Amino acid sequence: MEGDSTKAKWADLEEAALHFHRYPTPGKLEIQATKALGNQRDLALAYSPGVAAPCLAIQDDPATAADYTARANLVGVVSNGTAVLGLGNIGPLASKPVMEGKAVLFKKFAGIDVFDIEIDAPGIDNMVQTIAALEPTFGGINLEDIKAPECFEVEEQLKARMSIPVFHDDQHGTAIIVAAAILNGLEFAGKAIEDIKVVTSGAGAAALACLNLLVLLGVKVDNIWVTDRHGVAYKGRTEEMDRWKDPYVKDTNARTLSDVLPGADVFLGLSAAGVLKPEMLALMAEKPLILALANPNPEIMPDVARAARPDAMICTGRSDFPNQVNNVLCFPYIFRGALDCGASAINEEMKMAAVRAIAALAREEPSDVAARAYSGETPIFGPEFLIPSPFDPRLILRIAPAVAKAAQETGVATRPIADMTAYMDKLNRFVFRTGLVMKPVFSTAKAAVSKRVIYADGEDERVLRAAQVVLEEGIAQPILIGRPHVVEVRLKRHGLSIRPGRDFELINPEDDPRYRHYVDLFIELGGRRGITQEAARTMVRTHTTVIAALALKRGDADAMLCGLEGRFARHLRNVDLIIGPRAGVKDHELSTLSMLISQRGVLFLTDTHVCVDPTAEQIAEMTVLASEEIKRFGIEPRAALLSLSDFGSRDTQSALKMRQAAAILAKIAPDLQCDGEMHADTALSEQLRQRVYPHSRLKGEANLLVFPSLDAANITLTALQATLDALHVGPMLLGTDKPAHILTPSVTSRGVVNMTALAAVEAIHKAQALQPAG
Numbered sequence: 034m035e036g037d038s039t040k041a042k043w044a045d046l047e048e049a050a051l052h053f054h055r056y057p058t059p060g061k062l063e064i065q066a067t068k069a070l071g072n073q074r075d076l077a078l079a080y081s082p083g084v085a086a087p088c089l090a091i092q093d094d095p096a097t098a099a100d101y102t103a104r105a106n107l108v109g110v111v112s113n114g115t116a117v118l119g120l121g122n123i124g125p126l127a128s129k130p131v132m133e134g135k136a137v138l139f140k141k142f143a144g145i146d147v148f149d150i151e152i153d154a155p156g157i158d159n160m161v162q163t164i165a166a167l168e169p170t171f172g173g174i175n176l177e178d179i180k181a182p183e184c185f186e187v188e189e190q191l192k193a194r195m196s197i198p199v200f201h202d203d204q205h206g207t208a209i210i211v212a213a214a215i216l217n218g219l220e221f222a223g224k225a226i227e228d229i230k231v232v233t234s235g236a237g238a239a240a241l242a243c244l245n246l247l248v249l250l251g252v253k254v255d256n257i258w259v260t261d262r263h264g265v266a267y268k269g270r271t272e273e274m275d276r277w278k279d280p281y282v283k284d285t286n287a288r289t290l291s292d293v294l295p296g297a298d299v300f301l302g303l304s305a306a307g308v309l310k311p312e313m314l315a316l317m318a319e320k321p322l323i324l325a326l327a328n329p330n331p332e333i334m335p336d337v338a339r340a341a342r343p344d345a346m347i348c349t350g351r352s353d354f355p356n357q358v359n360n361v362l363c364f365p366y367i368f369r370g371a372l373d374c375g376a377s378a379i380n381e382e383m384k385m386a387a388v389r390a391i392a393a394l395a396r397e398e399p400s401d402v403a404a405r406a407y408s409g410e411t412p413i414f415g416p417e418f419l420i421p422s423p424f425d426p427r428l429i430l431r432i433a434p435a436v437a438k439a440a441q442e443t444g445v446a447t448r449p450i451a452d453m454t455a456y457m458d459k460l461n462r463f464v465f466r467t468g469l470v471m472k473p474v475f476s477t478a479k480a481a482v483s484k485r486v487i488y489a490d491g492e493d494e495r496v497l498r499a500a501q502v503v504l505e506e507g508i509a510q511p512i513l514i515g516r517p518h519v520v521e522v523r524l525k526r527h528g529l530s531i532r533p534g535r536d537f538e539l540i541n542p543e544d545d546p547r548y549r550h551y552v553d554l555f556i557e558l559g560g561r562r563g564i565t566q567e568a569a570r571t572m573v574r575t576h577t578t579v580i581a582a583l584a585l586k587r588g589d590a591d592a593m594l595c596g597l598e599g600r601f602a603r604h605l606r607n608v609d610l611i612i613g614p615r616a617g618v619k620d621h622e623l624s625t626l627s628m629l630i631s632q633r634g635v636l637f638l639t640d641t642h643v644c645v646d647p648t649a650e651q652i653a654e655m656t657v658l659a660s661e662e663i664k665r666f667g668i669e670p671r672a673a674l675l676s677l678s679d680f681g682s683r684d685t686q687s688a689l690k691m692r693q694a695a696a697i698l699a700k701i702a703p704d705l706q707c708d709g710e711m712h713a714d715t716a717l718s719e720q721l722r723q724r725v726y727p728h729s730r731l732k733g734e735a736n737l738l739v740f741p742s743l744d745a746a747n748i749t750l751t752a753l754q755a756t757l758d759a760l761h762v763g764p765m766l767l768g769t770d771k772p773a774h775i776l777t778p779s780v781t782s783r784g785v786v787n788m789t790a791l792a793a794v795e796a797i798h799k800a801q802a803l804q805p806a807g
């Protein structure tokens with residue numbers, strides 16, 4: 034029974050959902066151009082007369098539509114609104130929010146563009162006519178929320194008529210994820226698939242497709258019992274029977290769900306809310322698997338099912354409970370694989386490849402992103418985590434290539450992927466967006482003898498997760514500072530397999546044999562800066578950044594990372610005091626560089642975290658340091674000194690300062706592409722710069738933005754990060770004598786891995802520079 038608090042929660046969610054859909058722009062989608070239409074020539078190319086060229090090329094060879102149009106990455110999500118979620122036949126217009134939602138998921142999870150198409154076509158013939166006529170537009174068709182049995186006929190006819198994948202997601206997307214969950218659940222129940230009894234509530238699109246796939250996987254038809262609104266599908270029943278239900282019809286006197294539930298190992302609910310009553314659960318076999326998948330409300334709520342059957346494994350279609358069995362885990366990726374090899378269909382082998390990839394992924398060690406999708410609790414393969422989180426970034430990496438390979442092996446790929454490694458790289462880049470720019474850094478770190486990177490925040494979950502990746506990928510040798518009992522417990526809690534002593538060194542801040550040496554060194558370094566002996570002893574016990582910096586200074590580590598907690602300025606003071614600037618960099622003139630990676634590309638900004646109001650000399654120095662760092666990424670720096678003045682348009686103090694910095698740079702770094710002072714848009718557009726000042730030393734789009742003040746830099750960094758939905762790598766601390774970086778509290782474990790790779794590469798370069806020549 035629904036309690037008051039459940040009703041209140043639903044009312045809140047309902048209101049929030051209406052607000053979400055309405056503001057700031059109605060709906061969830063818009064169309065964006067991928068080509069700039071900046072001038073007359075662009076117009077002539079994009080439209081008449083230029084557009085005739087690709088038209089004629091496609092007329093000549095239809096396959097080139099994949100080269101000249103967006104078709105190969107475009108899917109039509111088509112519905113007639115006859116079975117929208119579990120809401121029933123609410124019509125095509127009312128189904129639009131669901132179809133827009135599917136479109137957003139396609140884009141977010143797999144980078145696939147979608148037109149949502151809601152058609153007023155309740156009958157089979159007009160549906161088939163309409164959809165088949167759309168073939169020239171799309172690379173694939175995702176049928177959605179079309180009721181059974183019409184959906185079976187529609188799909189069958191469309192598959193026969195069309196040469197692009199036609200995939201009814203409610204049938205096959207659901208079946209794939211259900212099959213993966215059942216395969217994994219049976220392992221925990223200790224049952225063989227050939228022996229299990231499956232009972233459904235629902236005999237519609239989703240339920241029947243699930244059963245058909247389960248039969249292919251080994252479930253015996255004799256062990257399957259189907260029920261719907263009219264009860265059991267029995268021999269002789271006349272209401273709502275059709276040829277698709279026929280295989281599961283039984284010669285029986287059983288008439289209701291309760292009649293067939295005794296001894297069931299799996300309850301498969303793809304029907305409507307509240308159908309499964311708690312008292313019915315006692316009838317099921319031991320360790321039953323309950324898949325209550327009706328949306329938005331399941332056949333039974335998980336807490337109710339858990340109370341009735343504590344030994345049950347429970348899955349729902351919802352994101353607010355563990356074990357979300359929802360076709361979102363499948364459709365973006367199966368289409369990704371199919372589109373990328375130009376598949377003409379999605380066949381059984383491709384579906385099976387997806388099942389196996391999903392089932393196997395749940396058994397892999399968890400990634401931090403998957404952990405965050407589950408509100409910080411680490412999902413470890415088990416009864417509460419039979420399938421991956423929808424936010425697990427590895428879904429695309431596992432499913433899409435497996436599907437593409439299956440398509441190629443079964444001869445339905447019209448554009449087979451020749452280089453699978455390059456394809457995996459592309460998918461990786463899509464996932465992490467750091468792939469391309471970080472690639473040379475990771476390659477260098479992996480190729481050299483492992484550098485020792487010490488982490489001041491060794492007890493932090495993000496560092497522990499990063500350390501696991503760093504070790505697995507061979508990027509560096511981690512040294513963690515942390516209390517052994519805390520680290521051990523957290524590693525186990527988060528399902529990480531690395532262990533101190535065996536895989537990495539752990540420095541216990543409360544009891545380390547090097548303590549006395551560290552204190553002595555700290556007193557030696559800090560004595561003239563007011564650090565008393567007493568203060569030194571306390572700081573070496575309590576400030577892990579101090580320990581990390583002292584270890585680095587003494588040569589016990591090659592690079593350090595700190596700053597996951599606490600204030601940047603305090604960490605900086607200690608790093609500056611203990612490590613200090615490298616030769617050639619003036620005292621207390623460290624600066625930082627931040628990298629933003631977005632769909633738009635890579636942009637560097639300096640100085641985002643240290644110098645409040647740098648002088649012209651400091652600005653010139655930080656530009657040189659930043660440019661050196663950018664070269665480590667294999668990128669040629671192009672620096673713009675930013676101002677409110679555009680090449681002399683204003684004479685404010687900060688404009689004069691940037692102008693002076695540009696003059697200094699022209700002298701001390703004549704080979705560096707750099708100019709100023711200029712507006713940010715002038716920096717980012719060669720075209721605009723040509724208009725404002727055609728003689729600029731800077732050519733092309735600037736990739737390094739240099740700011741007149743910390744305020745301007747930091748504000749721009751955070752504003753760009755938020756608006757571009759960009760990934761921030763950094764801040765990279767520049768000018769230190771040894772590689773030392775102060776991260777920010779918002780850093781993710783992926784960010785820690787990135788910074789580890791960078792720090793390791795700096796250490797490699799430093800070691801190379803110290804080697805005697807010859």
Ligand SMILES: NC(=O)C1=CN([C@@H]2O[C@H](COP(=O)(O)OP(=O)(O)OC[C@H]3O[C@@H](n4cnc5c(N)ncnc54)[C@H](OP(=O)(O)O)[C@@H]3O)[C@@H](O)[C@H]2O)C=CC1
Nearest residue numbers: 116118119181236237238239261262304327328350359360
């Ligand atoms: N978690 C997930 O990923 C997915 C969940 N679903 C959910 O599954 C459900 C069915 O979707 P779909 O198969 O596409 O729809 P269909 O309309 O094709 O099928 C619905 C089925 O449910 C049966 N049904 C409806 N109400 C009841 C009831 N009160 N008691 C018993 N049976 C009932 C219908 O029986 P009858 O024909 O007699 O009316 C029919 O067999 C929806 O709730 C949907 O949200 C669907 C796809 C994916």
Ligand SMILES: CC(=O)C(=O)O
Nearest residue numbers: 117118119203328360
């Ligand atoms: C998830 C889905 O497709 C449905 O409930 O219809």
Ligand SMILES: [Mg+2]
Nearest residue numbers: 118177178203
């Ligand atoms: Mg659906």
